[in-house]
Amino acid sequence: MLVDITNKRFCIFGLQGSGKSVLVKHILRAVPNHMVYDVLHEHKGFNRYLPNHRQFSREALAELDSFVNRIVIGSGLVRLFVLEEANRFCRPKPYPLPASILDLNDFQRHQRIAFGVVARRPTQLHSDLVELAHYLFIFRLVGKNDHQYLEAIAEGLGDTVRSLDKYHFVIVDQDRSYHVHEPIAYEEPK
Ligand SMILES: Nc1ncnc2c1ncn2[C@@H]1O[C@H](COP(=O)(O)OP(=O)(O)O)[C@@H](O)[C@H]1O
């Protein structure tokens, strides 16, 4: 495993096709009691939920809250929950976080569930998820706003992320130190 994500919160960022979901699979494989909210049907073979509502709406938030409360938190069995396409559900402030996500993001309350969110750009995600994350995994991003956002987290982070090679990513640690990681070993599904 890249880092120990037991009981940790993390975010994965990168543009479409950058390798986020390949990294998600790698992380899911390491935790048998995982669950992924598989918005774009990318995680066949994993423990996954395929939501009926895949675009931001009151119904989509209600479905997510219901699922997280019943299964992720309620079952007591899940040790890792990953929310794909999280920007569709956890929009930036002033939108509030969905109640169940707020609950899951509260480390004091759910110490046994690791929680990861996946989004294209940090600026499109509710900042509490980024600020309270133990780890950030970031593939190449070039936008000016994202660069600024990342530089505010750690000096040089925006520059590093801007010049990443294909499928390479940065891991930002809990103390906001960071390093570049090689691509995940990957085989095309047959
Ligand atoms: N580490 C990797 N090594 C080789 N190819 C990769 C790697 N990561 C991703 N890819 C290729 O890029 C495609 C898109 O990756 P994916 O993780 O689905 O992107 P994202 O979720 O960021 O949109 C994959 O289907 C695969 O073909």
Ligand SMILES: [Mg+2]
């Ligand atoms: Mg994906």
